[in-house]
Amino acid sequence: MTTTTLTWFARHEIRLAWREWLAMMTAGRRGRTRAAIIGLIALAAFLHLPAYAVIGRFADLQAPLDKSSLIVITATIFLAWALMLSQAIESVTRVFYARADLDLIMSSPVALANVFSVRIAAIALSVTAMALLLSTPFVDVLVIGGGVRWFAAYGVVIAIGLSAAAVAIAVTIMLFRSIGPRRTRLVAQILAAIIGAGFVIALQIAAILSYGTLSRFAVLTSDAAAAFAPDTDSIVWWPARAALGDGEALLLLLAGSLVLLGAVMAVFSARFADTAVSVSANATPAHQGFRTRAFRAGSRQQALRRKEFVLLRRDPWLVSQSLMQLLYLVPPALMLWRSYADSSAAIVLITPVIVMAAGQLAGGLAWLTISGEDAADLVATAPLPSSRVIRAKIEVVLIAIGVLFAPLVIALLFASPLQAVVTAAGVIIAAASATAIQLWFRVQARRSQFRRRQTSSRLATFAEAFSSIGWAATAALVLAIPFAALVSGLLTAAIIAATWKISPRRE
């Protein structure tokens, strides 16, 4: 394969990545490109405000730093790296399973190791580009507040993007080798979800167990963390020092990342082809059940509900998504458990977390049951009114939410009956609101499109998020400042009413 061909293939890969990203931004509709670009610029400009609130106070940091500052910066960089790793694992599995060009590439007269080296580089490039895009508001704030030395932070973002992509590729291919292509897809998705949230949650759990607070900074800035941390000249602090403008550390970091990516390309490019072949060969797994149970009697709605529950239970992607949602419930659940011992006032904080999680989970479940109907024609030609079909599907969402959240509310009942009642009401209202939004904006889709559900209607996505946040805030305020809760509740109800007003299906 000549260099020209490689360059051509690299261009092809970048074009595919760009179009996939554009389709995600524009929900696959042409003519929206300009609106998407304007929207992105506006969002990037807006993100400078929260970026300033989060990171603005660190702009004046100067080297040499004390251990606590180094720990906080390093932990933040590690969190960003974990999120990039999560995204990179997603990208790698997508390339293996979703790209329809593997047959074409592998039947073409080119050296596969070279082609897949380019593909690995393209994955690294797209992960890094996305990271640069998201980090821009934060780096801007640091540059404006602390000077041009903070431009070095972009170098750190590039380094961690490249290394995250390299590790993701190595992890995914090793998963293929050890557990086979069939399980890798599920395990990789769950791994991506856990890595994305795991670090923050682990810090929260540590903070709750040690300090009785949900704040992860309590752990990072503690004397215990400083005592366990290595000396300030350790290699561990290179990323933090590089971000602060230490040129030597930055160069070493970039070089290390490039070497790591190069090594992964050299070792795994050839195996990439083998792995792709085994995915194609195993594209149709035969999942053998052992059921000999007789057909069950029941109403038509019962048949619908049973089917929905079976599909939810057997959906690996949903399992990973639900796991992600439930992971966020671990810290508040832990805090609840601790509160029995010390009657901490901080227990009030768990109500909004539970309400928010219920709203988000209900939105996802509602999309799967209402919009994600794989046999839409069958259900539409069945002899029962569509209102009964919808009702059965809504019941499934509410039952699932009830089963998942009832134990937490019951546990809360023993700690604070009033808070339990408020939390239960919040969960019901948030779940009902998210379900209603999905109902008003329903579109026929396949369940496998769940990943892209946010792109089908940006309005529904934002409305769902605002509704969950609004009801979570309202529930917290009912317990803390009841009058403010009235205002917050009315505002959230107004958002939902406005969403209904502009929705395509007002029912």
Next chain:
Amino acid sequence: MKPDDSALQVRGLTKRFDRLAVDALDLTVRTGEFYALLGPNGAGKTTTLRMVAGLLRPDAGSVSVLGIDALGDPVAAKQVTAWVSDEPMIYDKLCPLEYLEFVAGLWGIEPSVSEPSARDLLASLGLEPHLHERCEGFSKGMRQKVALAGALVHNPRLIILDEPLTGLDAVSARHVKGLLGERVQAGCTVIMTTHILEVAERMADRIGVIASGRLIAEGTLAELRQQNGRNDTSLEDMFIALVDTEAAAA
């Protein structure tokens, strides 16, 4: 033909998308008949059948299924109708037996009736070794057979099939044709669109040809030959001549 002898009676059926898809169509299919609806791509066959099955609301016209006003009482019409599309829509995470259990449940069929029927259907379609395998690993032909078994498990009196043989191998196609033939023998009515003219030629009692949303020819094979003025011509030749004439007239 007596008025109550029709399984399907369509009058003035009209549907417009960007252009007129179905143009004031009149169509009658008799009870116990195998009716093949032919037409070039975009002629309006699928749109017509989707309106009959209750999947699309017509802009104008009426649809009567076995004497039931399908637009006025769609639930009653759906109770006696089955629809199979060219793209089998089944659930990847269910196995064939579970899928048929779900369909029978939707149509309110007693398990004591539906379970033996489901097992027989799947066996007759060669799916017995795969009863407990999830459909996600099935080929398109196997998925189409599962969808067909689902359509038949509730014993419909009118079966509407849109290109049911697409993607099926010769053996599977023979299974499907055999099963449909048996249903017609038992008094069921079958309406099928197909691009495989040989199937229409061999199986259909009557054939309708649709172009630009209108029925341009209808009858038995012999009647169509008579209308075309050539007794020795094939259905393929007649079809192409009819469509060409229609296109020239348009």
